[in-house]
Amino acid sequence: MTSLGRQRRVIIAGGSVAGLFLGNLLVRSGWHVDIFERASDALVERGAGVAGHAELEAVLGAPANLDRIEIEQRVAYDRLGRVVARHVHRQYVTSWNVVFARLRDAFPEPCYHSGVEVVDVAQGENDATASLSDGRQLSADLVVGADGVRSGVRARLAPDVLPRYAQYVAWRGVLDDVGTLEPGLEDLFSFCFAQGGQFIGYPLPGAAGHPRYNFLWYYRVPEGPGLDDLLTDAHGRRHEYNIPPPSIRPTHIDAFRRAAREHLPQQFSDVVMCADRFMLQPIYDVQSSSIAFGCVALIGDAAFVVRPHVRIGVLKAAQDALSLARCLRRSERVSHALQCYDNERFQTGLEAVEFGRRLGAFIERGLDTPTSDPALGLTYDFILRESARLPRGTISATSTAPSLVH
Ligand SMILES: Cc1cc2nc3c(=O)[nH]c(=O)nc-3n(C[C@H](O)[C@H](O)[C@H](O)COP(=O)(O)OP(=O)(O)OC[C@H]3O[C@@H](n4cnc5c(N)ncnc54)[C@H](O)[C@@H]3O)c2cc1C
Known part of the structure; x- marks a missing residue:
């Protein structure tokens, strides 16, 4: 008023x-x-999780009122599946x-x-x-x-x-049954630095309290015929910013699975092979x-x-x-x-x-790993730690924000 x-x-x-x-x-x-x-x-x-933060709770109500999964550790793996860094960071994940x-x-x-x-x-x-x-x-x-x-x-x-297109895409997928995962993976926020890309996997709340598992794999696809082909459906229509999951051509999903077998360590290529749904998101x-x-x-x-x-x-x-x-x-x-x-x-x-x-x-520059160019300052520890933090300037939740939960 x-x-x-x-x-x-x-x-x-x-x-x-x-x-x-x-x-x-x-x-x-x-x-x-x-x-x-x-x-x-x-x-x-579209299958990605949402991390819990005070500002979300200010509007959505206390986390106790949300379906969520607690995660305590972030772990980085190299392309052979060996642990290269760990970071303890308690956070909960809910779904979109x-x-x-x-x-x-x-x-x-x-x-x-x-x-x-x-x-x-x-x-x-x-x-x-x-x-x-x-x-x-x-x-x-x-x-x-x-x-x-x-x-x-x-x-x-x-x-x-x-x-502005960042020269790479994220393949995303969801596993409805975490029983097929390597034991322990469902409790972690995992990062795997396979050649020229980055794989991330973490649990998500699902229906009736059953956890699911969500992954995304950043994968370099420079602007040009390769990207055009990925974003073109079976009817020849080139989608611009996003291709609806049912329109992704099966040949691309097959090629993606082959790439997972070739480049990812077993515990993560198994995730890709068992995924129930795939999504493709060009990064802008x-x-x-x-x-x-x-x-x-x-x-x-x-x-x-x-x-x-x-x-x-x-x-x-x-x-x-x-x-x-x-x-x-x-x-x-x-x-x-x-x-x-x-x-x-x-x-x-x-x-x-x-x-x-x-x-x-x-990934944008087509480097082998984040540490390939030390000038970027992207050590595995830095990535685990800093991607868990909010960028500077974050506003804090105010007690005057009206919550939706009364
Ligand atoms: C259907 C859907 C599912 C998503 N799933 C996930 C997920 O699982 N995980 C995740 O992290 N993020 C997801 N996102 C993206 C996420 O919501 C955004 O990245 C981000 O959170 C900011 O949201 P936004 O409302 O600004 O933009 P968006 O979520 O992109 O929403 C924009 C909305 O505006 C509508 N719109 C566009 N143009 C017009 C117009 N001219 N007139 C009226 N309406 C218009 C679109 O239909 C859309 O609903 C999803 C977005 C959508 C739309």
Whole structure:
């Protein structure tokens, strides 16, 4: 509410985690919130875990209320499967589905509009207008682009900011039955530095309390015919930023399995051979030039895309939402609040992108291992330790953040 008692209105483009974090916070601060989500089907996870952090708990409630798995150790292996570093770091992992379901359940159903795309955004003097795929034009005090890596809101306001391909992909997979794993692996966060890439495996909570196992293997695929072929489905369509898992051609999955047999030590190649589902994610950096434009803001992946080495995507979405909601509580002028948000979050976003670039630099450059170029400073100890920490500038959870658990 404004001091004159008028209810403020926000339109959010994108109904994934960033949009829902913000939507939930602003609904509880008295805003009229509409979230427009382009996808008409329910959103389901892409199989990666989400690390527990105080900011997530500030919005989602205490960790005791989340399905989660505790992990105490990070272990690095070389290409022969020998341990080369260990780091004790207690952390819990939950799944994207758990976070998304919690946020979606807490958000008022009538205000979540599936199957409606925000097709254009225009800035006014003291407001902004969103044009929707159903033909409507809606004005609001604030329009937020929470529309991910290919953000149309960002493209409209900062057309020069483009996702930059990092010259490698992440093959991901999930094992529903951890019984096939080498004993003990399901309790660890494992890193394996096979030739020219990096394999990571860790447990994930599954249905009915059964643990699952998730892996990703960063693998160099330079821009060009090889990448085009990987992202082309059986009907000859070249997908741009992501190929839906059912569209990945079986020949590529077979080749991936052969590469696992050839390059990974037994305990991890077995994981790949037994995986139930595969996903393929080309790795991109997005570095915005600004995240506040008058009465329009960018949050989550629309603002900055950080390589998954940092494992910060969902957390950053929560932090962006907490920061923006807090700035909007402090200032009635939306444009002032957005400047405050930009001051709090822009530099942090840049640093997170930089940190992800550093952790992935050896794959991007086609080096054999992270230690091949000592100038990168990527020792195994450094990678285990630093990828568990948050990049500098992380905002702390505030006791004033309204939790979704009452
Ligand atoms: C279906 C799905 C599953 C995912 N699974 C995982 C996972 O398992 N592990 C993990 O770490 N990360 C996962 N992610 C990615 C993760 O959510 C993001 O990397 C990050 O957390 C930031 O979220 P975001 O909301 O900013 O962006 P995203 O999660 O990418 O969401 C952007 C949303 O905006 C919608 N959208 C795009 N353009 C428009 C438009 N013009 N109008 C309206 N809506 C639009 C998209 O459909 C999408 O739902 C997933 C994302 C999605 C969409």
